[in-house]
Amino acid sequence: MSIILIVDDDLQLRRLLRTTLAGHGHTVAEAGSVAEAIAAVDRIRPSLMLLDLGLPDGDGLDVLRKLSVDHRPPVIVLSARGQEGDKVTALDAGADDYLTKPFGASELLARIRVALRRVGGAPAVDVIEVGPIKIDQPRHVVTVDGREVHLTPIEFRLLLELARQPGRVLTYRKLLAEVWGPNAVDETHYLRVHMGALRRKIEADPARPRWLLTEAGVGYRLREPAPTA
Amino acid sequence: MDATSSPLTIAPQRATAAAYGRAVFAIASATAIGMALAGYATTAEITMLYLISIMLASLAVAAFDFCFVPPRFAFAVSDLRYLMTFAVMFAAGLVISTLTTRLRRQEHDAVLRERDTAALLAFTRDIAAAVAPRDAAAVTVAHLEACFSVTASVLVTDPHTPGALATLAGQLALAPADLEVVRWAVDHGQSGGHGTETLGDAQILAVPLLSGRDPVGAIAVQARHDPGHRGGAALPLIEAMARQAGLALGRVKFADQAREAALRARTEETRNALLSAVSHDLRTPLSVIIGAATSLRDDPERLSAAARRELVGSIVEDAQRLERVLGNLLQLTRVESGLVPSRELIPIEELVGGALTQLEDAIGEREIHLDLAADLVVPVDAVLFEQVLINLIDNAVKHGAPPIELRARRDGAAVVIEVRDHGPGVPAGLGQRLFDKFVRASTAPGAGLGLAVARAIVEAHGGSIVVANAPGGGARFSIELPAEHPAAIRPHIDELAGLPVRDVAS
Numbered sequence: 001m002s003i004i005l006i007v008d009d010d011l012q013l014r015r016l017l018r019t020t021l022a023g024h025g026h027t028v029a030e031a032g033s034v035a036e037a038i039a040a041v042d043r044i045r046p047s048l049m050l051l052d053l054g055l056p057d058g059d060g061l062d063v064l065r066k067l068s069v070d071h072r073p074p075v076i077v078l079s080a081r082g083q084e085g086d087k088v089t090a091l092d093a094g095a096d097d098y099l100t101k102p103f104g105a106s107e108l109l110a111r112i113r114v115a116l117r118r119v120g121g122a123p124a125v126d127v128i129e130v131g132p133i134k135i136d137q138p139r140h141v142v143t144v145d146g147r148e149v150h151l152t153p154i155e156f157r158l159l160l161e162l163a164r165q166p167g168r169v170l171t172y173r174k175l176l177a178e179v180w181g182p183n184a185v186d187e188t189h190y191l192r193v194h195m196g197a198l199r200r201k202i203e204a205d206p207a208r209p210r211w212l213l214t215e216a217g218v219g220y221r222l223r224e225p226a227p228t229a
Numbered sequence: 230m231d232a233t234s235s236p237l238t239i240a241p242q243r244a245t246a247a248a249y250g251r252a253v254f255a256i257a258s259a260t261a262i263g264m265a266l267a268g269y270a271t272t273a274e275i276t277m278l279y280l281i282s283i284m285l286a287s288l289a290v291a292a293f294d295f296c297f298v299p300p301r302f303a304f305a306v307s308d309l310r311y312l313m314t315f316a317v318m319f320a321a322g323l324v325i326s327t328l329t330t331r332l333r334r335q336e337h338d339a340v341l342r343e344r345d346t347a348a349l350l351a352f353t354r355d356i357a358a359a360v361a362p363r364d365a366a367a368v369t370v371a372h373l374e375a376c377f378s379v380t381a382s383v384l385v386t387d388p389h390t391p392g393a394l395a396t397l398a399g400q401l402a403l404a405p406a407d408l409e410v411v412r413w414a415v416d417h418g419q420s421g422g423h424g425t426e427t428l429g430d431a432q433i434l435a436v437p438l439l440s441g442r443d444p445v446g447a448i449a450v451q452a453r454h455d456p457g458h459r460g461g462a463a464l465p466l467i468e469a470m471a472r473q474a475g476l477a478l479g480r481v482k483f484a485d486q487a488r489e490a491a492l493r494a495r496t497e498e499t500r501n502a503l504l505s506a507v508s509h510d511l512r513t514p515l516s517v518i519i520g521a522a523t524s525l526r527d528d529p530e531r532l533s534a535a536a537r538r539e540l541v542g543s544i545v546e547d548a549q550r551l552e553r554v555l556g557n558l559l560q561l562t563r564v565e566s567g568l569v570p571s572r573e574l575i576p577i578e579e580l581v582g583g584a585l586t587q588l589e590d591a592i593g594e595r596e597i598h599l600d601l602a603a604d605l606v607v608p609v610d611a612v613l614f615e616q617v618l619i620n621l622i623d624n625a626v627k628h629g630a631p632p633i634e635l636r637a638r639r640d641g642a643a644v645v646i647e648v649r650d651h652g653p654g655v656p657a658g659l660g661q662r663l664f665d666k667f668v669r670a671s672t673a674p675g676a677g678l679g680l681a682v683a684r685a686i687v688e689a690h691g692g693s694i695v696v697a698n699a700p701g702g703g704a705r706f707s708i709e710l711p712a713e714h715p716a717a718i719r720p721h722i723d724e725l726a727g728l729p730v731r732d733v734a735s
Contacts, residue, residue: 102552189574196578196579207578207601208586209586
C-alpha cells in the first residue's frame with residue numbers, strides 16, 4: 001500500500017484529494033507549506049508526492065530542489081492552465097508528471113498509477129508493448145497491430161523513450177537529451193520534425209493521433225492504454 | 230475661385246477720379262483731333278468726333294465752344310445757331326453716357342454676382358465634406374482668404390464655459406478690443422466691427438456663426454493690404470458664407486456628440502454584457518452544481534441510483550462549463566494585456582492533432598475532414614495557437630453541424646487555415662461582430678468568449694481572422710498568418726543527418 005503526501009495549502013482541495021485517494025486504498029499524509037513538506041518527506045517517506053506549485057512560504061519547486069535525489073519520491077505537480085513554463089521547469093527539475101487544475105479523479109488516479117509504476121521499476125524487458133505498438137529491442141523491430149514499420153534510428157530511439165514510460169509526459173529537453181545528447185537540448189525543431197515522421201509511421205491518421213500525444217508547450221506523451229478490467 | 234485679387238471692397242462704381250480722368254482724356258483727344266482736322270472738316274463733322282468720343286456733357290460742350298465756335302478761343306457765342314447745337318450735343322451726350330454707364334454697371338454687377346455665387350457654391354461644396362468642427366473652420370478660413378484680401382479666423386463658443394471663445398482655425402491675431410467685437414457679434418447674432426454700423430471703427434469685421442438660432446461662434450476678418458478700406462460690399466458674401474459655416478459647425482458638432490454618445494453606449498453595452506455573462510454563465514452552472522450537490526448531500530436515500538448518477542453528471546458538466554468560461558476570460562485578459570507569443574515553427578499537423586486530442590470528448594463521433602498541406606509549418610506560439618484551433622473547432626461542434634472541415638495551406642507569403650462546418654452559418658447581420666466579446670450566434674451555452682479569444686491570439690501573431698458563410702451552407706472561419714522564415718526548418722533537417730544518435734543500450 002502506498003503512502004501519498006499531498007502538499008497544498010488549500011484545505012478544500014486537500015479534503016477532496018484525501019477522500020478520493022483514501023477511497024482507492026491509498027494512505028494519505030498532508031502538508032501545507034514547503035517546510036512542512038520537507039519535514040513530512042523525512043518523517044514518513046511517502047511513495048509519491050502531489051505538489052502544488054504555489055505555497056505560502058515559497059515555490060513548490062523549492063521542495064523539489066531541497067530534497068536530495070535519493071530522498072525524493074516521485075512527484076506529480078499540480079498547476080493551473082497557462083503555466084506551461086512552470087510545468088516544464090518542474091519536470092526538468094525532477095518532477096515526474098503534472099496535472100492541470102482542475103482535473104478529474106480518473107485522470108489523477110491514472111497519473112498516480114503511472115508514477116508509482118516507475119518506482120517499482122519497469123522490468124527490463126526485451127519486448128515493450130503499448131497498445132498496438134510492440135517494440136522488440138534486441139531486434140530493433142517495431143510492429144503496429146502486427147504490421148512491421150520501418151523506423152530510422154532516431155525514430156526508434158524516440159519511440160523507445162516514450163514507450164519505456166507510457167502515460168508519462170517527457171519534455172522536449174528530456175527527449176532531446178536522451179536521443180541526441182545534452183548538446184541538443186534546445187533544438188526542439190529536430191524533435192518536432194522527427195516526431196511528425198514517427199507519427200506518420202505509427203498513427204493511422206497522424207493529425208488525429210491515438211498514441212503519440214502532444215502536450216503543447218511541454219513535450220510528448222505516449223498514451224497509456226486504458227487498463228483492461 | 231479665380232477672384233484671388235478682388236479687393237475687400239467691391240463697391241458700386243460711382244464716378245471716381247479715374248473715370249473723370251478718362252473723360253478728360255477722351256475730350257482732350259477729341260479736341261486735339263478736331264484741331265488737326267479744323268482746316269479740312271466742317272464744324273458739324275467735328276461735332277461728331279465729340280459724339281463718338283462719348284464722354285460728353287458740359288466739358289465737351291465747353292471745349293467745342295471754346296475752340297471752334299466763333300469767336301474762337303473764347304466761350305462767347307456769336308452765332309445763335311450754335312446754341313441749338315450745344316443743346317442737342319449736351320442732351321445726346323448726357324443720355325448716351327448715362328445709358329452706357331448703367332449698362333456697364335449692370336454688367337459689372339452681374340459678373341460680381343456670378344463670382345459670388347461661384348465662391349459660395351465652392352464653399353458650400355467644401356464645407357459639406359467637413360466631418361469635424363476643426364475641418365469646417367479650416368475650410369471657412371481658406372475660402373475667406375481666397376475670396377478676399379483678408380486674414381481670417383473662426384472662433385467658437387465653449388459650451389462648458391459661457392462667454393469663452395476659442396480660435397478653431399486661422400492666423401488672425403485678435404487684440405482684446407477685437408475680441409470684444411467678436412463677442413458682441415456672437416451675443417447679438419449680428420455682424421459688427423469694421424464696415425458695419427456697430428463698432429465701425431474696429432480693425433476687424435466679425436460675423437456670427439449661427440446653428441439654427443444658437444450662436445456657435447464667429448468669423449473674424451481683417452483686410453490684409455488696406456486697413457483703411459471700408460468693407461461694405463463684401464459683407465453680404467461673408468455673411469452668406471457664415472450662414473453655411475454655422476450650419477456646418479452645428480452639423481459636425483451634432484455628429485461628434487452622436488459619436489460620443491454611441492461610444493458611451495457601447496462601453497456601457499460591454500459592461501452590461503460582462504455583467505450579464507458573469508451572472509448568467511457563471512451563476513447558472515454554479516446553481517446547478519450547488520443544487521445537485523446539496524441534493525446528494527441532504528437526502529441521498531430518496532434518490533434512485535439513476536437520479537444520483539444524473540445529478541453527479543450535471544455537477545461534472547457544469548463545473549467543466551465554468552472552467553471553460555473562466556479559462557477563456559483569463560486567456561483573453563492575458564492576450565489583450567499584451568502577452569507576446571513565443572513563436573516557433575510548428576508543423577500544422579501537430580497543432581491540429583493537439584487540438585483534436587484535447588477535444589476528443591466534445592467531438593465524439595462527429596465527422597472531421599482534414600486537408601492539411603504536407604510539411605506545412607507555422608510560426609506560432611504552440612500553446613496559444615492550439616487554443617485558437619480548439620476554440621474554432623469547439624465552436625463548430627457547438628453551433629455548426631458535421632462534417633467539420635479543417636484546411637491549411639500556404640498562400641504566397643501567408644498561411645491560410647480554415648475551419649468550416651455545415652450548420653446554419655452566421656446569422657444575418659452578425660458578420661464579424663461574432664468575434665466581439667459576449668456576442669453569441671445561438672442560444673447554445675457559452676459566454677461568447679471563445680471567438681474573441683481566437684481573434685485576440687491570431688492578431689497577437691500579426692494575423693487576421695474572418696468569418697463568412699460558405700457556399701453550400703455553414704460557417705467558414707479563415708485565419709491568415711504571416712508565414713515568416715519559410716525555409717527555416719529545412720537546414721535543421723539537413724543538420725540532423727550529421728548528429729550522432731545515442732546508442733539504444735545506454
